[in-house]
Amino acid sequence: MESQFGDKIRALREKQHLYLRQVAPFLEMDTAQLSKIEKGLRQLKREQIPILSEVLKADKDELLTLWLADQIYAVVKDEKLATEAMQVADKKINLNKRKK
Amino acid sequence: MESQFGDKIRALREKQHLYLRQVAPFLEMDTAQLSKIEKGLRQLKREQIPILSEVLKADKDELLTLWLADQIYAVVKDEKLATEAMQVADKKINLNKRKK
DNA sequence: TATATATTTGCCAATACTTGACAAGTCAAT
DNA sequence: ATTGACTTGTCAAGTATTGGCAAATATATA
Numbered sequence: 015m016e017s018q019f020g021d022k023i024r025a026l027r028e029k030q031h032l033y034l035r036q037v038a039p040f041l042e043m044d045t046a047q048l049s050k051i052e053k054g055l056r057q058l059k060r061e062q063i064p065i066l067s068e069v070l071k072a073d074k075d076e077l078l079t080l081w082l083a084d085q086i087y088a089v090v091k092d093e094k095l096a097t098e099a100m101q102v103a104d105k106k107i108n109l110n111k112r113k114k
Numbered sequence: 115m116e117s118q119f120g121d122k123i124r125a126l127r128e129k130q131h132l133y134l135r136q137v138a139p140f141l142e143m144d145t146a147q148l149s150k151i152e153k154g155l156r157q158l159k160r161e162q163i164p165i166l167s168e169v170l171k172a173d174k175d176e177l178l179t180l181w182l183a184d185q186i187y188a189v190v191k192d193e194k195l196a197t198e199a200m201q202v203a204d205k206k207i208n209l210n211k212r213k214k
Numbered sequence: 215t216a217t218a219t220a221t222t223t224g225c226c227a228a229t230a231c232t233t234g235a236c237a238a239g240t241c242a243a244t
Numbered sequence: 245a246t247t248g249a250c251t252t253g254t255c256a257a258g259t260a261t262t263g264g265c266a267a268a269t270a271t272a273t274a
Contacts, residue, residue, distance in 0.1 A: 018206065033220065044264065049222055056262075075195060082190060082199030087206055089185045095175060096207050099182035100200045106118065106187055107196050133249065144235070149251060156233075215274100222269065229262070239252065
């Protein structure tokens, strides 16, 4: 499992019977780039997620969650303290929410 | 709370009655850089954490956890799906652990 | 086998991001 | 007003990431 986001968007694209060549233009990139994104070798830009969700008729929030999870994973993979660090980060997130 | 890591190492440094000028050389940087790190404007390099832990007589794992938490926070702050994304990332971490 | 289409891979220039280094600045104590 | 600690701003240099293209591979089909 290289990239949860990549795996997901590939599955969605195939379910829609779309070729890379049909999806890539919406994201203003070539098939090579999109291929790499699906394989987790490159990152889609955050702001492109809504566009892709539409093309693939997917839930924006679900894709965004997977995309974020990939970013987090890149930071903490191989770290034995990964879980603890996420707990600390989450605590801060929730503190800030309350402040609003 | 700009940076949990920065706040912590500043507190530790002050507890030890050390000046920036006394700590910075161990990290091979000037006081300006260390000042920015303490204020969360720059990142300490991951591999420098053990060095700093020693100088400040701090627990390496605790500092590393805070450092990682800051990195994660940078990714997910302002994201309403932050918590969900961390859960997804954590699940993958634990899967990989089992595979070992 | 040859052709066509889809995807993947490798490369590298272009772009974007981060850091290192220094100078000038503020602040507090004397 | 001087000193020492810390902060801030700037910008060149260093890193990392991306975009774009060409070639390679894979799969299907005549």
